[in-house]
Amino acid sequence: MRYLPLTDEDRSLMLLRMAADKVDDLFVDIPAAKLLTKNVDLPRAKSELEVERILSRMAGRNVVASSVPFFVGAGAYKHHVPASVDHLIQRSEFLTSYTPYQPEIAQGTLQYLFEFQTQVAALTGMDVANASMYDGSTGCGEAVLMAHRVTKRRKAVLSGGLHPHYADVVRTLSEMSEDAVVTLPPDVAASEDLLASIDSSVSCVVVQNPDVFGNLRDLTPIAEKCHSNGALLIAVFTEAVSLGLVTPPGAMGADIVVGEGQSIGNPLTFGGPYVGLFATRQKYVRQMPGRLCGETVDAEGRRGFVLTLSTREQHIRRDKATSNICTNAGLCSLAFTIHMTLLGEAGLKKLARLNHANACKLADALADVKGVEVLNKSFFNEFTICVPGDAAALVETMAQKGVLAGVPVSRLLPGDAGVRSLLIVANTEVNTDEDRAAFVSALRASI
Amino acid sequence: MLNNQGRPTQPGEAQAYTPRTFTSNRALQMEEALIFEIGRPDTSGVDIEDAGEFKPRLGGMERNGEIGLPGLSEPEAMRHYVRLSQKNYSIDAGLYPLGSCTMKHNPRLNEKMARLPGFADVHPMQPQSTVQGAIAVIESVAHWLMELTGTRAVAMSPKAGAHGEACGMMAIKAAIKAKGEAATRRVVLVPDSAHGTNPATAALIGFTVKAIPVGPSGQVRVEDVRPLLGPDIAAIMLTNPNTCGLFEPQIVEIAKAVHEAGAYFYCDGANFNAIVGKARPGDLGVDAMHINLHKTFSTPHGGGGPGAGPVVLSDRLAPFAPVPFVRRDGDALRLVEDEEGTQAFGRMTAFHGQMGMFVRALSYMLSHGSDGLRQASEDAVLSANYIRACLSDLMSLPFGNRPCMHEVLFDDEWLKGTGVTTLDFAKAMIDEGYHPMTMYFPLVVHGAMLIEPTESESKASLDLFIATLRDLAFSAKRGDTARFSGAPYLAPRRRLDETRAARNPVLRWTKPEAVLKAAE
Amino acid sequence: MSTRYTKEHEYVRVEGDTGTVGITDYAQGQLGDVVFVELPEVGKKFGQGEQAAVVESVKAASEVYAPVSGEVVEVNSALEGAPATVNEDANGAGWFVKIRIANAADLDSLMDEAAYKAYCDSL
Numbered sequence A: 001m002r003y004l005p006l007t008d009e010d011r012s013l014m015l016l017r018m019a020a021d022k023v024d025d026l027f028v029d030i031p032a033a034k035l036l037t038k039n040v041d042l043p044r045a046k047s048e049l050e051v052e053r054i055l056s057r058m059a060g061r062n063v064v065a066s067s068v069p070f071f072v073g074a075g076a077y078k079h080h081v082p083a084s085v086d087h088l089i090q091r092s093e094f095l096t097s098y099t100p101y102q103p104e105i106a107q108g109t110l111q112y113l114f115e116f117q118t119q120v121a122a123l124t125g126m127d128v129a130n131a132s133m134y135d136g137s138t139g140c141g142e143a144v145l146m147a148h149r150v151t152k153r154r155k156a157v158l159s160g161g162l163h164p165h166y167a168d169v170v171r172t173l174s175e176m177s178e179d180a181v182v183t184l185p186p187d188v189a190a191s192e193d194l195l196a197s198i199d200s201s202v203s204c205v206v207v208q209n210p211d212v213f214g215n216l217r218d219l220t221p222i223a224e225k226c227h228s229n230g231a232l233l234i235a236v237f238t239e240a241v242s243l244g245l246v247t248p249p250g251a252m253g254a255d256i257v258v259g260e261g262q263s264i265g266n267p268l269t270f271g272g273p274y275v276g277l278f279a280t281r282q283k284y285v286r287q288m289p290g291r292l293c294g295e296t297v298d299a300e301g302r303r304g305f306v307l308t309l310s311t312r313e314q315h316i317r318r319d320k321a322t323s324n325i326c327t328n329a330g331l332c333s334l335a336f337t338i339h340m341t342l343l344g345e346a347g348l349k350k351l352a353r354l355n356h357a358n359a360c361k362l363a364d365a366l367a368d369v370k371g372v373e374v375l376n377k378s379f380f381n382e383f384t385i386c387v388p389g390d391a392a393a394l395v396e397t398m399a400q401k402g403v404l405a406g407v408p409v410s411r412l413l414p415g416d417a418g419v420r421s422l423l424i425v426a427n428t429e430v431n432t433d434e435d436r437a438a439f440v441s442a443l444r445a446s447i
Numbered sequence B: 001m002l003n004n005q006g007r008p009t010q011p012g013e014a015q016a017y018t019p020r021t022f023t024s025n026r027a028l029q030m031e032e033a034l035i036f037e038i039g040r041p042d043t044s045g046v047d048i049e050d051a052g053e054f055k056p057r058l059g060g061m062e063r064n065g066e067i068g069l070p071g072l073s074e075p076e077a078m079r080h081y082v083r084l085s086q087k088n089y090s091i092d093a094g095l096y097p098l099g100s101c102t103m104k105h106n107p108r109l110n111e112k113m114a115r116l117p118g119f120a121d122v123h124p125m126q127p128q129s130t131v132q133g134a135i136a137v138i139e140s141v142a143h144w145l146m147e148l149t150g151t152r153a154v155a156m157s158p159k160a161g162a163h164g165e166a167c168g169m170m171a172i173k174a175a176i177k178a179k180g181e182a183a184t185r186r187v188v189l190v191p192d193s194a195h196g197t198n199p200a201t202a203a204l205i206g207f208t209v210k211a212i213p214v215g216p217s218g219q220v221r222v223e224d225v226r227p228l229l230g231p232d233i234a235a236i237m238l239t240n241p242n243t244c245g246l247f248e249p250q251i252v253e254i255a256k257a258v259h260e261a262g263a264y265f266y267c268d269g270a271n272f273n274a275i276v277g278k279a280r281p282g283d284l285g286v287d288a289m290h291i292n293l294h295k296t297f298s299t300p301h302g303g304g305g306p307g308a309g310p311v312v313l314s315d316r317l318a319p320f321a322p323v324p325f326v327r328r329d330g331d332a333l334r335l336v337e338d339e340e341g342t343q344a345f346g347r348m349t350a351f352h353g354q355m356g357m358f359v360r361a362l363s364y365m366l367s368h369g370s371d372g373l374r375q376a377s378e379d380a381v382l383s384a385n386y387i388r389a390c391l392s393d394l395m396s397l398p399f400g401n402r403p404c405m406h407e408v409l410f411d412d413e414w415l416k417g418t419g420v421t422t423l424d425f426a427k428a429m430i431d432e433g434y435h436p437m438t439m440y441f442p443l444v445v446h447g448a449m450l451i452e453p454t455e456s457e458s459k460a461s462l463d464l465f466i467a468t469l470r471d472l473a474f475s476a477k478r479g480d481t482a483r484f485s486g487a488p489y490l491a492p493r494r495r496l497d498e499t500r501a502a503r504n505p506v507l508r509w510t511k512p513e514a515v516l517k518a519a520e
Numbered sequence C: 001m002s003t004r005y006t007k008e009h010e011y012v013r014v015e016g017d018t019g020t021v022g023i024t025d026y027a028q029g030q031l032g033d034v035v036f037v038e039l040p041e042v043g044k045k046f047g048q049g050e051q052a053a054v055v056e057s058v059k060a061a062s063e064v065y066a067p068v069s070g071e072v073v074e075v076n077s078a079l080e081g082a083p084a085t086v087n088e089d090a091n092g093a094g095w096f097v098k099i100r101i102a103n104a105a106d107l108d109s110l111m112d113e114a115a116y117k118a119y120c121d122s123l
Helices: A008-017 A023-027 A048-059 A083-089 A107-124 A136-151 A164-177 A220-228 A240-244 A282-287 A314-320 A330-367 A391-400 A433-446 B074-085 B108-114 B132-149 B161-178 B197-204 B222-228 B251-260 B269-274 B355-391 B422-431 B459-478 B498-503 B513-519 C025-031 C104-109 C113-122
Strands: A155-158 A180-183 A204-208 A232-237 A256-260 A276-280 A293-297 A303-307 A382-386 A422-426 B153-155 B187-191 B208-212 B233-239 B264-268 B288-290 B311-313 B325-329 B332-336 B408-410 B449-451 C002-005 C010-015 C018-023 C034-038 C051-057 C061-065 C070-075 C097-101
Touching: A008 A023, A008 B355, A008 B459, A023 B355, A048 B108, A048 B132, A048 B355, A083 A330, A083 B074, A107 A240, A107 A276, A107 A293, A107 A303, A107 A330, A107 B074, A136 A155, A136 A164, A136 A204, A136 A232, A136 A256, A136 A276, A136 A282, A155 A164, A164 A180, A164 A204, A164 B161, A164 B197, A204 A220, A220 A232, A232 A240, A240 A330, A293 B498, A314 B197, A314 B208, A314 C061, A330 A382, A330 A422, A330 A433, A330 B074, A391 A422, A391 A433, B108 B355, B132 B153, B132 B311, B132 B325, B132 B332, B132 B355, B153 B161, B161 B197, B161 B233, B161 B264, B161 B269, B161 B288, B161 B311, B187 B197, B197 B208, B197 B233, B208 B222, B222 B251, B233 B251, B251 B264, B264 B269, B269 B288, B269 B355, B355 B408, B355 B459, B422 B449, B422 B459, B498 C034, C002 C113, C018 C025, C097 C104
Parallel strands: A155 A180, A155 A204, A204 A232, A232 A256, B187 B208, B187 B233, B233 B264, B264 B288
Antiparallel strands: A256 A276, A293 A303, A382 A422, B153 B311, B288 B311, B325 B332, B408 B449, C002 C010, C010 C018, C018 C097, C034 C051, C051 C061, C070 C097
């Protein structure tokens, strides 16, 4: 077995050293009746070549995003990632190291986390950010729990523009922790009256911007009403690139910002691993979940970095911890920070503008298709269209014509008959004029 | 032409001299500034096509002003991150004996497979007909996990170990609710030796935590559990093999007692790597157990994630598994995303779990096979016991010199009177080129040192590690405290001031005041 | 004025009906560098033995329990910016809260200085 360096001779010598006859002498604590005497009923070891064959065959049964005109978004986005990002994250010292518990020999990880935290804080317009969460949706659940700790209230209000899966994650967690959740109905037109739901019993309001349907929202009035009622505003985003062009939540009064960072640096990978971004105001930092990296000095006075404020965390606070989170999304946050550093301020703004310009072109082209209506007044790189008939069936038909057209809202909100003709369409810098033309002609041919 | 510039080709006499360098660099070990100190807002390492003129449709929500993001060209970025990387220890560079963390070799085949476009470049919300291969990967990993654990259900979506714990405990809470006992069964039993995530998870799900004392052998005894069981107990959370590196010998009796009391048995599977192919948790009476794919199945730790934490479930909990899950419809595979018509307790995350980690884990499983997985467990246990046998004359074992599982636990009894602490000893290991073992955990042992060598070390590597620890131990006992008290001396940084970091947290870079003033 | 001690190493210094509560010098020595103190709000009421504050070092968080029942009349907000005061002067400037003592009889269950010293020596 190529991964196991011990030889049979080594094993015998080692057993001899501990005066054991056979390796099972070391498994004495396992009840004899439960000790397996033969291999589990699974295939035997395989060579690299054999494994490559099997997995390549499985990979070959998927339609690759880059191989077709591709407009699927709704929480995960196809962007171009520079080749250097993937090369760097595969450096042994990043890939095969543990959480930086020994700061003297983990300054590489710690410094990039410090840089990552600063980038996320700047991007969101907030004071501080943590070293990442699992993904945007779980970060959203954690944000609600944090708001409950800060306000000592236990009722969250979820906007109808919040990604339905994010809302599901919050509802599941809240049901378990026995906290109240009010979910507003799906709000395709961004016209809901959130203000009416805010009173002094509310802990937090969760609003997504751009929302799941692609609309841009001004969060300022919501923040004001939240604050006058002692509640917190949690702002969510699923498309990090939007922050290069759109007013950041920090400038609109958000108290906690959570988002999905996949767009920057990370491939689609069928939904994970991604990277959750989490930022807040300085005064709430001790209520934050997750790891935090801070600056300090070493015994010789040189600048260095450590994990800090650990007393919030499970390994010290146990059942009184702010969260049970342990592992975060280390390598995905590294991919994020490298890509962001490569883009820089100028690159990010340019990228965001290109995304928006491309989406505008697509919206114009689709508005010309008979029977199709673009529902958004405003958007970044994603919007919702209304099609004749069933959007899910249309997506299947178009897939057979070699175009991946978007996400039918009915997939996110199963059982809601009111959304069956709605389709969420994303358009990033990867889409060309030819892609858009292919979309339009496949759409025309399918409705 | 005669070359009359002949230069010396022998090293000459060695001199004792430590130069102070102008750059503070030490040859290959480079100091590196922050990107905010070396980058510029107008520099970019990515060439992006110009969008040209168009009418924006942002509804007046355009961002104004500077964001504060520095940029680097590609060569500058390469240098920055390569230099940072060189300040990190890694498994690829050396033995990484962090107990309970399982720092085993990460096969590069797994990385290559995860990067196949058919896996890396597919969207979670593509029509299911276009991702049958991806769903098949989820189903295959699930099949392996169920076979290896002797269970018939697994929730694949949890994103890491602690997330898996939450998932398992949610399934338990849902099952309790379904029996109409939600109001009464509110207490979860957790031994003092547990990982901090266990009590934190139980509290997260709205349970209160009651501690189980750990017996004198470092193991939980059924007679200590029985008196705690009653109609108020929802579940017990046990780690097996436990955090002292020992298998719980009474696990079957404990499971039986827990079930008879109407409660559930959650097993923390962080140490499953010791028993893969040797025993199946399902056979032992476990109702739910998360599996850290980044430990047992060697998806890389990546400096703190991403992990993956699928949870195997007993038949009693299976109906409550969260969406999405895979169903087979004839030849086709289907991801069930709609809770309607199921007893699913809800949803753990936006999409389908850590696909990238599933591919790596499957690559690892296929490579090892049932025979290799079993051999890996045996080698991991053998290596830990070899270290125990070779150090037990010098270092003290809190529970006696008896076989352990995949990790061996020492305490600091043997350091008494030397002036050297567990922390000092660990830091001195850094100078010797080793990552320290897990220290001060589990909490039930004073000055704990938990060593997990894994199956990835050759005998020569283990022998050198043992010889190094013996040399350090002799040194400590001889009173050579200077080797320890200021260690590490040779790492990129000396010990860091954690008090300062916590008293005045600096969690982000800010522009130096002089720059701000000048800008005004 | 007299000072009384708990087994959890809190002290209460009694002046009239007010008790000044902090952690003992022994406790600060065990904790190591104090990095943060979480204090209750003025007006909050505690029963004897209820959690009143949290004191954190780098690697530990310890609960501080009210040695006597009563209402918080003042908190030492200076600790917020200078948690090291707890290490430097636990019995003096490093106090946590002042409590209006609800039930003077609570003091009877606590140790006096001599008893507390003997207790620490026994640990």
